[in-house]
Amino acid sequence: MNDMEQSEIEFRRRVKEQLDAGISGLDEAALARLRAAREQALAIARAKQRITDNRQPFRLGFAMAAMLVAVMTWRLLPTHWSGSPPGDMTDDLEMLIAEDEVDFYADMEFLIWLEQQDHAS
């Protein structure tokens, strides 16, 4: 480190020291305003976090529904494909996509098993 860099660091240190001293004596009114502003910001952040948190199950539900549709399509197409989508399969897919119950999509393993049973019979 050369003398110029050393001198710059020292200058910055002294400036910082002076500025820190300047804010250490802030009056109570200003500090109260800052505290109030912080509390208000935190209240907004809490509300925002709750909204985000409540959306998580829906996001998970949509993701699982999309996976289910992909799996069902993949499993159904080789056996039933005959040039155009059969009516019953399209109906099934529409029904699955339209379904809003998150729990329904959540039990994907059971649905796959059920579908396998249907094919076996």
Next chain:
Amino acid sequence: MYATTVGVLIHAGAAGSGATILDKITQLNFFLAQIERRSLRIAELAVRQREDALDLVQESMLKLAEKYVNKPAEQWAPLFYRILQSKIRDWYRRQAARGRIFGALKEYFGDDAGDPLHLVEDTSPGPVRRLEIEQATPALAEALRRLPLRQQQVFLLRAWEGLDVQQTAIAMKCGTGSVKTHYHRALQTLRELLQDHREVCGHE
């Protein structure tokens, strides 16, 4: 500066969504508590009025909480100062617009109409507070006020707030080259202005 401590808080966060929410809010509280005084002083040096500076800091805090609370805590400082800088620019635009309107009114009604600024509530710091500021760092504060606004703000963000070049560029909405240039010019000017002040320049 604050980033290390915020980082420690993040790693110390307990598992589970409830705990995560609490941690994020705790982190934000810690972050805002760390920067609130410095940001007030930075805004105050820019707009030269305590009340307006308080408003700008408050608006910036609210916007950060509303828009960016889910961003990683390490990104909050440049984001917060970017918001604050944008608020400062808006403040200057409003002042310029107000000046044009009052100028036009004065021209229209003549000097007899009096200065409409007298009708506006005086929000500048009172004499006691002004004295307090002046006594704390008179020469430095004066030198900082004499810098062009962008140089002043870049210098404060770099030298006082501890943002790096990249973070300062994000905050100031400019390139890293401009940050380096502004910082260097500010540094040179300050050293020239303060060369007679031992408490800052360290001359014996």
